[in-house]
Amino acid sequence: MARASRQQDGASDSTVVSIAIALCVCAAGCAGGIVAGPDGRVGPAADATDAGGLPPADGGEEPDPCLDGGPCEEPEPIDIDAGEEPDVDAGPVADADAATMPDPDAATPRDSGAPADSGAVVRPTPTCANVNQRLRDDFGIIIRPGTLPFSGLPSEDIGCADRIKVYQMFIRPFQYERFGPRVDPSVPFTMHLYRTGTGSTASCSAYVPNANAIQIRDLSDCLRVVSGPSDPDFNRIAMFLIHETGHIIRARTPSLGTSFQNARLAAQDPACYDRGFIVTYSLRTTNPISESMAEAIGLFVVNRKVGRYGTISNFRTECPHTYAWVRTNIFGNLL
Secondary structure, three states, X not given: OOOOOOOOHXXXXXXXXXXXXXXXXXXXXXXXXXXXXXXXXXXXXOOOOOOEOOOOOOEEEOOOEOOOOEOOOOOOOOOOOOOOEEEOOOOOOOOHHXXXXXXXHHOOOOOOOOOOOXXXXXXXXXXXXXXXXXXXXXXXXXXXXXXXXXXXXOEOOOOHHHHHHHHHHHHOHHHEOOHHHHHOOOOXXXXXXXXXXXXXXXXXXXXEEEXXXXXXXXXXXXXXXXXXXXXXXXXXXXXXXXXXXXXXXXXXXXXXXXXXXXXXXXXXXXXXXXXXXXXXXXXXXXXHHHHHHHHHHHHHHHOOEEOXXXXXXXXXXXXXXXXXXXXXXXXXOEO
């Protein structure tokens, strides 16, 4: 998912992204996304015809993950993945324990080596009356029916309960001092929602056309299977959305992509990479730098993910150099 797509088959593919949220991947210039299926694995999604410049994140089909309309801010295309890539969060996670993520509101230390949340600032859960304003003010996120052309797909919307779930999925990353400034809530990005009409359950994918937008297919299907923060699917979908947001971060600060590449992390954490991609990412035809950076940002939050090509059970201990780069450059310390 370089441009703006994420793989969530990592959802299933990803640690907790077993719901088919496909992480979008940049296809020929940023069109593609990742798809996560109900089996918990991510695979390529339908091609996203939209242009965009961000590399897709990772997961199913590789639609270009460039956000909100417009080429990704990169001198050269972040060809993360050609074609749409369904983000990884399709389907329920097979290993519930491997995919579970502690309630972000609980602010308790996470197990399996994940960063501890003790002492972190806890945000109160929004209500139906203020969830849209809270998403915008706290995280710089706007959710709306899609308005950007996207493979001829009709738009869809999600209700209050699902918007609250999305808010809860972003509580944890925003508990870190640097994540907020990297995203920069003062300049909101929009999640444009579309429906494929396939009738699939718990499967979705995304594409990032530019630094201000993420085009997501079937998000309502993915969120439908999430009962709350303690649900194993919660982490899977969170991984998908955070992976895609990682493409937004890279598009807004291109120098981070250069720094990630220059760090040569695949050579330092060889067991965590395959052909240049972090093993949990579901595609191998996109931009490995863009997708691996976005995948690493998601893994920092969920810590464990079962992917199509490989599994990471403890991101911090199994990929220490990549973990350290992400912590230093994207997250920092808990607030």
